[in-house]
Structure formats: C-alpha cells, structure tokens
Amino acid sequence: MRKTTKLLMIVASLTLIILYFVPFWKISLLAPQYPEYPDGLQIRIGLTSLTGGGEHHLEIIDLLNHYIGMRTLPKELPDFSILPYYVALMILFGLISVAVGDLILKKRRLEVINLVLIEMWVSFFAIIGIAGIWGFYLRGYEYAHNLDMSSPLAKAVLGMNYEPPLIGSKQLLNITAQSLPDIGGYILFLSFALGSAAFFYELISYIKYCRRKKEQ
C-alpha cells in the first residue's frame, strides 16, 4: 500500500473516535418567546444518547411538544446500542485494511486487494450512512405522527406535519426547526471524504501501475 493511501486511511479511521465524545446531529427549535436561546432549543444526537443544547433543553422541548401530543424525547433507543459498534467496526475495518495492505500484501500484483478493501470500507460507510439517514427519518416520522390523541392539540393538528426536516430548515407553526450536522457529523463527512480520497488515489495509482506493466 502506498504511503499516502495508508495515511489517508489511518486518519479516516481514527478521526471516527471523536464520534464517541461529540454529537453528530442537532435539531434546533427557534421560537419567538425564547430570546434567551438565540441558537434555539437544541436536541443533539450522539452515538449513545440524546442530549440538550444546554441544561433543561430537552425538558423544555418536551413541555412545548406535549400540547400536540408528541411523546417525551426518548432516553433510550435501540439505535444507541448499535451505533457505537458500527463506528467501532468502521475504525477497525479501516485499520485492518491498512495493516493487511502493509504487512501481508507487499507484492505489487496483489495490490488490487488493497483497492477492494478500501472500496469495501467506503461502500460500507455509505450503506451505514444511508441506513442511518433512513433510521433518522423513521424516528422523526414516528415522533411527529405517533401522537397521544388525548393531548390538548392532537386532534386540532391532525393532518399537519410536525416532522422535523431531515436536513435544513422548516417552519412548524410558531417554531422554526433546523436539522443540521453537529460536530460529529462534520467528522463523519471528513472521514468519508478521506476514505474516498484514499480509494481514488489508490485506484489511479493502480491504473498507472497496470499501464506501466502493459508497456513493459
């Protein structure tokens, strides 16, 4: 494996460790009667928990949403017991692909295996990513649609869509909801970009190697 590829893969894998410490997504709710939170009341999503953007944010959001009949924000989700393992897997897989490429496959002609390993890492990343977004969408849908019909406003708002946006900004009655990556989200993009760069670098190098071989 080439030095550059190696470096890119190691960095791509290890940066993922940061995800265990910072949330990767945030939903901010901005309401006119909350001037004290200029960045909104925030739900921050991490690998193992939902946290508030500050002390009491989640309680306040629950209180605001209870009129509509939204369930209280979950302390536990099945996702939280799976996500840390996925990320661990990505870190390990990335490092193993480097180790395999470096230690075992020193012969140039087997270099295609390197390429396949990295390709697998990138694809795996993408699949988890898409699955994650799908899961996020489902959670959001459930949060917005599984209303407690005995709550004061549930019937009044029936048919209105209270789902927070997947990404971007959306007006929900008096509240502007923003859904955007948190620090961990940018780490994910960075890691994916580095992995992809490693793949393309390795691919181009491999093509060049094949051409050279052909010419010989």
Add this chain to the structure above:
Amino acid sequence: MKKKAIGRFGLILSLLLMSSSFMVMGCQSKGGGIGASDAASQVYVRPGTHDKFYAFLSGGFNGQLLVYGLPSTRLLKMIPVFTVGAENGYGHSEETKALLNTSFGFIPWGDSHHPQLSKTHGVPDGRWVFINENNTPRIARINLKTFETEEIIEIPNSGGNHPSPFITQDSEYLLAGTRFSVPIPNVDTPYKDYKEKFKGTMSFIRADKPGKMEVEFQILLPGFDYDIARAGKGPSHGWFFVSCYNTEQSPTWKERNASKNDKDYIAAINWKKAKGCVAAGKAKNMPATYYHNYMDPGSRIAKSVKKTSVKVLSPDDCPGIVYYLPTPKSPHGVNVDPTGEYIVGSGKLSAAFTVHSFSKMIKAIENKAFSKTVYGIPVIKYEAVMAGEVQGGMKKPVCLGPLHTEFDGKGYAYTSCFLSNNVIKWKLGEWKVVDQIRTYYNIGHLMIPGGDSSKPFGKYLIAMNKTTKDRFLPTGPELAHAGQLIDISGEKMKLLSEFPELGEPHYAQALPAELVEPNSLRIYKLKENTHPHAVKSEKEALAKGKNGVVRDGNTVHIYLTTIRSHFKPDNIEGVKMGDTVYFHVTNLEQDWDVPHGFAIMGNQNVELLIMPGETRSTKWIPQKAGVYPFYCTDFCSALHQEMQGYVRVSG
C-alpha cells in the same frame, strides 16, 4: 450686620417652613428642562434593549424596595422587604413569614429608608443591597442574584433605626444608629428623666457574611437624636460620621425645643478602635431580645433565631472612640466625599452648611483642640475641624434647607435644598456654588449612581421629592411622589424626565447594569431544592399519603406539583371540617419565566407565586363543607385557564 442678616434670614426661614412653599421659585417657569426632543432622546431606551443602570429606591412607608432602570426610569420590580407582599405571598407563605419575626412578634409592615449597596474597595460590587426599617429597628439584606429579601436582623436597644444601614468600604460593617433615644434597657421611665436615662446606641452589624449578619457590638451614646451616618473611606476608613440633633435633649415639642442650639454635632466614631476595645473585653454583655431571620438557600425556608444578649461598649471604658464636630444647625445629612477627606454636614436650619476636614480633625485630636466635653466626649473646636462653609444663603443661587449631598467624582458635590426646591452644584475645596437646578417640589434625598462611593459612576442624578402637587395627572388627595432625572454629565445640570414613585423613596442607590445583570438567576434548580415538603415529580406527589394527601391528626398536608398546564393531584379528597390544611406546591418547571400561582376560594390568606424549581406552602382553614376550586393565578400557557383543581371538604 451679620447678626441682623441672620435675624432677617430666620424670619424668612420661618415663613418658608410654615408654607413649605414656592416663594423662591414663584417667578420661575414650570417646565424646567432642555429641549424636549433632546431630553427625550437621552432617556429613550429602545424597546427590547436594556437600561444602563439599576437604581434601587426605598419605598418609605410602603416598606419595600423599588427597582428602576436608568435612564428610562422604568419600574422593574417592587421587592417586598418589611411589608408583606400580597402579590407573591411574601410574609404570608409558610416559608417567608419568619422573615418578619421580631421581639414584638410578627410585624406585617415597615418603613424602609436607606438602600445601601455592598461595596468592595469603596465601590458598589453588585452582591447585595441592604435597607433599614425605621419603625421597628431592623436591617434587611436583599440578594441581587434573586432580587429577594433573604435576611433581616433586628437591632436591640434602638428606638427608630434612621441613621442606618451605612456600610464600610469593604462591607465589613453596617452602622445602625438610633433616631429616637430611649431608656436602655427600655423600661417604664418618666419623661422628666430623659437626660439621665435616655440613651442612643450605634450598632455595628457584620454585613459581609450572608446568612450570618450579627450585631457585633454597640456603642452607648448620649440621649440625642441621631439622623444620618456615613462611613469614612480611604484615609478616613475606620471612622463613621453621624449627624446629631436634639442635642438640647428635650423629650417634647422637638420641632421647637430641638432647634434651639446654634450648633449641634456630627459624631465621629472610630469604629476600628472600638472594635479593639471590644476584643480586649471592655464591652459589657447586656441582656437584650432581638431576632435574626434568614433564608436557607437550599430549602428557601426562612428561620428565626432569637438572640438574648448584646455587647455594649461605653465611651467611658474606651476613651478616644467618639469626638463631636460642632455643626450648625440640626444637621440632617452627613456625607463623605470620594477622597474621604471632606465630611459635609447639612445643617437643615442653617444659612450656610459646613464641610469638615478629616485631616484637620485628626490634627485637632492630636493637639487636643477641644472646646468642652459633653458626657465625657470631647467636642472639637469648630475652627479646628471646619474646612469650609458653602454659602447657599441669601445670595443667589439659594440653598435653603440643605439636606443631602452626593458626589460626581469630578470634584463637585450636589446638595438637595428642601425649602428652596433646588439642587445646587458646588466645588469641593473652593466651596463655591457653580450651578443650580429647580426640582418639583421639596426635594429630600438625591442620588448619583455610586455618588456615595470612592468612585462615583456619575452621569445622572435623581431628585426624590416630597411633594408632587400639579406635576402629574391628579389621583385624588393621595399623589405619587415625583422623581426627577437630571443629567449631570455637562457643566450645567439638565432636567431630563420625571417619573412617579411608589411609597416615599427616601434614599436610593444605583450602579451599572453590568455589575448585576449577568448574575441574575433565571430558575431555582429543582434538583438542588432541599425543602422538606418538596416533591420532585408528579409520581412523587401522588405517592405521598393518599394521592398526595397526608393526614397528621387535624393537620393535613397536601403535596401539589405544577407544570404546564396542570396541578397534580387536582381532585383532592380527604379534607374534613376542623382540619388545618397546608398546601405544599412545587413548581417542576425548569424554564425561565414560568412561575405558577396557587389560590383557593375563601382562603383567609394570600396566593402563592412559585418560581421554577421552588416549593412554597400556604395555610388554609376551610370554613364549611363543600367543594373548593383552586387555580393557577399566573398566566402560564395557552391552557392556563385549564390549570385548576378542586378540594373536597367533608363535614
């Protein structure tokens, strides 16, 4: 010639006193001010933006403390201090009523006079504001994080706590002097024994330990009346200066009999030396009953502690702690300039008022330049201590009935003149009046932000007037007192605006908002609530006894929670006629500005206002069987009207 002038002045003065009048300003225009739009722009605070200063005005006979913003003069809050607050249950709720306990029992009213901000290095620091109660001698501490009264201490051996609570430059002590001398100990005494039996006391109250205010010691003084006090600062730190009137020692018709002497005194008290004598065991323990009430920060429940003795120090046992500075005539205000060198004594019946020099005083004491002794206390020769006289007399600009002085930190002093209805600005050291401005009407105290401190913040002056007359739309015989905001940033004083006050502000204090605003609390933390009757969740409330109702003989405790927009429990059963019911309401909210209220029909008590995270309790004795609605009194959400419940009372 001079005598004649004084005689003539006396005649005019008595006329003025009789009519407390407008003679002097008869031909002045009434508007008094700079161009209206110019002034308006200087006090205009754009909606949604904040004032630059917090101002704390005493409520006088309403017993409370008023919080205003400057320069807008918008009223922000009235903090209940010595008078019960029907609005939030202060003094009525089980948690707060102990704050108003005294050796005379529970007292629902007080007369609050002089706010004093805590100071560090002689400058307001924004931690607390203290205020005195004049009628039943007490001092309160208000926390500027919560804007709530947290502590009140009663002053023993005092009759009228007027020269109080004046603070030292690092908030070590508050001085509380007696206005009316009384027999000490206070036992049945004929008035003819006034001179022998009636005494004054100066109490030194430890102020820098919240929750632990204490009367550390008292100095016993002759039976004069004591009016206003100020601590020294800088070079004069370690001293207090107290104005004395009725040095004639008359118990009766004081209006006349206490106005006979040409000069009364300012007492200079060396409290550091007195403290040394107390430490050396020279003070006597005297039996005395008084109360110390303070609020525990976790439970937010006030407790009363009854005290049974006080240390009293006689100047006879500790010579050199008190000197008298002769000061004409019945001095009211005494004010120490920012450098600590000048002591301004406002002789309210005098044509000119006197400024004493601290350094001259020290020299006079060294040289024993005394004219006589009074009750063993040396009286310093007038010339040996006087630094200058400010002539406000018959020549213009006039200052008749000088009362109080504040400073701008630029070398100028500002004195309120009750009779001539104006404020004069004069130069320290030169004693020359350089400017004056009309006030409406009969100004009492005046206040400059930090104007009593080592480093005045300046910029504005508030004139607190005693009569209002035609200044506002009339509201029947009883009128709000008028306050006037004056710009003192330039050479000439300019009247900016006028505002109605509540009660009767005597004195005020102000400081820049940035010293207070960032520390202002938004909520009480529910998890830090240690109230024994707190319930931290609805589940916990319902688990108490039978659905939140706990019976203990004829006493019933009902545990309630509030959160938008319901009580839990809300259909209460198990109360019987003859029961005494306590509602313990915990506000589960942890969101800013979401208090809930609690009121129940027919309660011979007041409502509760419960801040987020707080527990408050109220007592209720049902009068007959039936169903009693209760509800939230503070509009809390779109479903506030639904926030209600019932208590069933069975026969």
